[in-house]
Amino acid sequence: MTGRAWVLALICAPLLAACGSDRQAAEGASLFKKIAVTAKSGLAARRGKGGTALPADTEVMAASALKTVKGSILIAQFERGSYTTVLGQIGENGGIRTYATPDQKAILVKSGVVVGTRGFGDDLMSARADDAIRLIRSRSVGTAKRIYRYLDGEGIERPLPMTCSIAPAGGQALAFGGQSFATTRVAETCVNGPLSVDNSYWVTGDGGIVMSQQWIGQAMGSAGFQLIRP
Amino acid sequence: MAGTATRLLAGATVLGLLCGNAGAQSGAEPGSDIPRGTFGLPGLVDMPTAETAPEGFISGSIFRFKGAGRTTLSFQVTERLSGAFRYSKVPGLNAGGTDLWDRSFDLHYRLLDEGPIRPAFAIGLRDFVGTGVYSSEYLVATKSLTPRLKFTAGLGWGRMASRGDIGSPFGDRPPLDFGEGGKANTDQWFRGPAAPFFGVSWKPNDRLTLKAEYSSDDYSREVGAGKLEVNSPMNFGVDYRVKDMFTLSAYYMQGTELGLQLQFDIDPRKSPVPSGLETAPLPVRARPAPAADPEGWSGAWTSDPQVQPGVQDAVAKALAKDGQELEGMSLSATRAEVRVRNLRYLARPQAVGRTARILTRALPPSVETLVITSMVKGMPTSSVTFRRSDIEALEGDGSVEILRRARFDDPVAIAQPGMVPTSGVYPKFAWSLSPQMSVSLFDPDNPLRADLNLRLGGTYELRPGLVLAGSVTKKLVGNTDQLDQVNTSLAPHVRTDLPFYLHEGDPAINTLTMAWYARPAENLYSRVTVGYLERMFGGVSSELLWKPVDSRLALGVEVNYVRQRDYDQMLGFRDYEIATGHASAYYDFGKGFLGQVDVGRYLAGDVGATFSLDREFANGWKVGAYATFTDMPTSVFGEGSFDKGIRVTVPLALALGTPTAKTFTSTIKPLNRDGGARLSVDGRLYDTIRETHQGTMQDRWGRFWR
Numbered sequence: 001m002t003g004r005a006w007v008l009a010l011i012c013a014p015l016l017a018a019c020g021s022d023r024q025a026a027e028g029a030s031l032f033k034k035i036a037v038t039a040k041s042g043l044a045a046r047r048g049k050g051g052t053a054l055p056a057d058t059e060v061m062a063a064s065a066l067k068t069v070k071g072s073i074l075i076a077q078f079e080r081g082s083y084t085t086v087l088g089q090i091g092e093n094g095g096i097r098t099y100a101t102p103d104q105k106a107i108l109v110k111s112g113v114v115v116g117t118r119g120f121g122d123d124l125m126s127a128r129a130d131d132a133i134r135l136i137r138s139r140s141v142g143t144a145k146r147i148y149r150y151l152d153g154e155g156i157e158r159p160l161p162m163t164c165s166i167a168p169a170g171g172q173a174l175a176f177g178g179q180s181f182a183t184t185r186v187a188e189t190c191v192n193g194p195l196s197v198d199n200s201y202w203v204t205g206d207g208g209i210v211m212s213q214q215w216i217g218q219a220m221g222s223a224g225f226q227l228i229r230p
Numbered sequence: 231m232a233g234t235a236t237r238l239l240a241g242a243t244v245l246g247l248l249c250g251n252a253g254a255q256s257g258a259e260p261g262s263d264i265p266r267g268t269f270g271l272p273g274l275v276d277m278p279t280a281e282t283a284p285e286g287f288i289s290g291s292i293f294r295f296k297g298a299g300r301t302t303l304s305f306q307v308t309e310r311l312s313g314a315f316r317y318s319k320v321p322g323l324n325a326g327g328t329d330l331w332d333r334s335f336d337l338h339y340r341l342l343d344e345g346p347i348r349p350a351f352a353i354g355l356r357d358f359v360g361t362g363v364y365s366s367e368y369l370v371a372t373k374s375l376t377p378r379l380k381f382t383a384g385l386g387w388g389r390m391a392s393r394g395d396i397g398s399p400f401g402d403r404p405p406l407d408f409g410e411g412g413k414a415n416t417d418q419w420f421r422g423p424a425a426p427f428f429g430v431s432w433k434p435n436d437r438l439t440l441k442a443e444y445s446s447d448d449y450s451r452e453v454g455a456g457k458l459e460v461n462s463p464m465n466f467g468v469d470y471r472v473k474d475m476f477t478l479s480a481y482y483m484q485g486t487e488l489g490l491q492l493q494f495d496i497d498p499r500k501s502p503v504p505s506g507l508e509t510a511p512l513p514v515r516a517r518p519a520p521a522a523d524p525e526g527w528s529g530a531w532t533s534d535p536q537v538q539p540g541v542q543d544a545v546a547k548a549l550a551k552d553g554q555e556l557e558g559m560s561l562s563a564t565r566a567e568v569r570v571r572n573l574r575y576l577a578r579p580q581a582v583g584r585t586a587r588i589l590t591r592a593l594p595p596s597v598e599t600l601v602i603t604s605m606v607k608g609m610p611t612s613s614v615t616f617r618r619s620d621i622e623a624l625e626g627d628g629s630v631e632i633l634r635r636a637r638f639d640d641p642v643a644i645a646q647p648g649m650v651p652t653s654g655v656y657p658k659f660a661w662s663l664s665p666q667m668s669v670s671l672f673d674p675d676n677p678l679r680a681d682l683n684l685r686l687g688g689t690y691e692l693r694p695g696l697v698l699a700g701s702v703t704k705k706l707v708g709n710t711d712q713l714d715q716v717n718t719s720l721a722p723h724v725r726t727d728l729p730f731y732l733h734e735g736d737p738a739i740n741t742l743t744m745a746w747y748a749r750p751a752e753n754l755y756s757r758v759t760v761g762y763l764e765r766m767f768g769g770v771s772s773e774l775l776w777k778p779v780d781s782r783l784a785l786g787v788e789v790n791y792v793r794q795r796d797y798d799q800m801l802g803f804r805d806y807e808i809a810t811g812h813a814s815a816y817y818d819f820g821k822g823f824l825g826q827v828d829v830g831r832y833l834a835g836d837v838g839a840t841f842s843l844d845r846e847f848a849n850g851w852k853v854g855a856y857a858t859f860t861d862m863p864t865s866v867f868g869e870g871s872f873d874k875g876i877r878v879t880v881p882l883a884l885a886l887g888t889p890t891a892k893t894f895t896s897t898i899k900p901l902n903r904d905g906g907a908r909l910s911v912d913g914r915l916y917d918t919i920r921e922t923h924q925g926t927m928q929d930r931w932g933r934f935w936r
Contacts, residue, residue: 091513106510121504157932
């Protein structure tokens with residue numbers, strides 16, 4: 001592969017967004033847009049408080065994503081803001097896959113376990129979860145140490161260590177995205193002092209996590225994931 | 231220069247220490263649990279307590295009662311030390327019985343923390359450099375009987391011993407040497423009669439605090455002026471926390487008057503919106519195995535003359551989409567250096583981290599050494615060098631891991647041949663049209679005046695480091711031109727003619743300059759600026775700065791020859807000329823504390839020194855204070871005796887949740903006098919380059935993988 005091929009690879013990266021020709025003006029315009037959007041979403045959040053946001057039809061989403069997106073596809077449903085989005089894989093490095101939403105937020109996943117987010121705000125910067133991943137995928141009983149890392153309000157990285165108990169919790173048949181799976185549900189409870197969070201993983205016979213409910217952080221809360229295409 | 235090791239370890243320790251308590255991120259706002267008195271610092275009503283706000287908190291309070299008012303801005307400088315600046319209206323105490331408008335500074339220091347039995351102890355100075363209307367000193371103890379019930383007792387001197395004194399334990403209090411005010415009344419501190427005070431506060435719930443105190447301040451001067459009636463030594467107060475940030479208080483004072491206070495508390499470490507809403511960074515692209523791309527790994531591609539231009543173009547485009555600009559690139563079989571101007575990220579490590587990831591996607595596999603050089607005003611100011619294998623291996627790890635393996639250098643020291651400027655970057659033109667506020671405070675006739683201006687600014691960079699810049703302003707609306715157009719200053723009118731400039735300068739040419747920034751040698755930075763440098767002066771300003779990339783210390787000299795501009799701020803000059811300049815030392819004390827000393831000759835020809843201390847947070851908040859002492863006699867300087875002020879910088883990114891390098895800085899000077907006045911020229915070198923150097927970069931390194 002020559003240098004030009006690398007150049008091509010860069011240009012094809014699906015994350016890149018358009019931007020104006022005049023940087024100063026573009027920056028200014030985006031600031032104003034940002035403020036407007038922030039104000040609007042604030043309003044929406046207030047209106048939505050206690051409201052009845054309908055769960056998006058994930059099956060419709062999955063079907064259309066399978067047609068239009070190449071590569072691995074994930075559907076994520078977030079507790080916070082109760083919204084659902086499709087994510088397509090845009091990269092893989094060291095066993096960590098990066099999935100991106102159409103509006104260029106990203107989720108970093110290692111063997112089906114979320115180890116990072118970007119662009120959601122107050123993101124999970126990174127996580128060490130290898131021991132937990134091993135137990136979950138082998139559907140075994142055990143405890144594992146995890147470290148979650150976040151930025152505090154000053155922008156300084158703070159680790160959050162957790163001790164996690166993992167145990168299988170029965171078999172379950174699933175069907176979504178035009179496929180059906182025989183899975184074992186694996187339950188995980190992670191604790192640090194008064195903080196206790198629950199995760200669930202639906203694991204297939206070969207150790208693949210096809211569906212999960214995972215805690216991401218105190219700000220983002222939990223999210224559900226379905227692996228539409230591995 | 232490899233200054234990595236020692237400072238890196240420090241960073242690692244900090245992260246290690248914080249492991250335990252990161253879980254307690256949410257919860258009630260602790261700052262609002264510190265009840266503040268009517269002087270804006272922790273207190274009951276008029277009397278202080280031994281409490282302090284959480285470190286770093288910035289608070290403001292506006293208190294009104296019976297024709298009097300106090301507006302206080304306070305800052306929790308360290309865990310123990312609080313400082314406050316106050317502007318007060320004291321009825322009837324001016325010569326001739328008019329209202330006195332007074333500025334005052336307070337310090338409050340928690341000597342001992344509360345123990346199981348021992349109460350907390352604090353010592354304080356109230357109004358210790360002003361004209362002294364509130365001058366008092368105190369020792370105070372506070373004990374929590376339960377978390378919601380606190381008792382306070384203390385001993386006050388000065389004004390806080392005007393009622394019920396118990397004698398003078400430390401000798402007589404000499405009369406106040408009033409002079410022009412503004413000097414520390416050191417010989418009075420803790421002298422003269424002392425009087426006890428005490429009180430209690432009770433918090434029935436999280437929003438409400440009830441307070442009662444026996445006050446040792448009898449307001450005798452106000453009573454003497456016939457402005458106040460005092461029937462009781464008891465004061466009562468109710469604080470109600472309206473929102474996390476705001477607290478409303480009501481008081482019943484001296485048995486006769488009602489008072490009201492609005493207070494706000496800002497935690498600079500807490501963002502009002504979620505931080506990190508920008509689009510996700512491009513992920514690292516791992517290289518294929520050597521067997522899969524033998525040509526790329528062999529470096530044979532270097533013989534293809536089209537590779538470098540192609541790579542450079544692609545990197546430039548990807549960076550442009552990320553708010554950065556590729557000014558130049560050098561590429562060999564194993565090493566690539568990119569020179570990047572960051573236009574978006576206040577935290578430089580975020581810019582560097584994103585650049586590193588873009589490089590992994592664009593460079594042929596044999597390139598292992600990545601050098602990312604920050605460009606500021608056309609100068610290369612710092613280079614961070616990574617092994618590409620480290621970037622690939624540590625993308626999913628804590629940011630301190632990649633920091634441990636990064637190396638900081640002066641770009642001049644490690645420069646290698648083959649740097650190719652990106653075509654089309656220079657000349658570079660940019661313009662902006664923006665609203666601008668100018669505010670005049672502390673005029674007794676009208677304590678707050680403001681103008682809203684429209685500012686049109688432009689910069690034209692002919693080549694790296696050579697910048698033509700200008701700005702004009704036009705007033706939209708405002709009332710600063712109503713400031714009195716009389717100037718009785720005995721010193722050369724280098725600053726006190728401000729009302730004339732405000733009145734006549736509409737529209738005004740604010741600045742029109744040609745500046746040349748350069749790197750004359752390793753660790754050295756230089757600037758020469760010619761033209762209309764600021765509102766009141768034009769001429770030549772030149773500066774040389776020594777600052778190794780990994781040094782806490784920087785040294786600089788600045789020499790200016792300037793002439794005073796005409797009031798209309800067009801092209802003309804008045805007939806005042808002066809050579810002015812300073813030798814400066816800058817020191818980064820760590821934990822965000824930055825000190826600076828400037829020694830030299832000021833605009834009015836007075837000779838002296840300016841001492842500054844700033845507290846900078848990693849997210850860009852900055853709070854500082856400065857004072858200037860010169861040989862100008864206080865009788866010539868006039869009211870205030872010497873120049874001093876406080877300044878606050880707020881990063882805009884905090885309000886948006888997305889990165890922008892834009893910040894707002896305001897300096898509050900209690901008085902605008904001619905002594906100790908420095909030229910206000912744009913682009914001073916230290917602040918221009920500091921954020922790209924190792925110290926600040928390490929403080930902000932958490933954003934590297936964002």
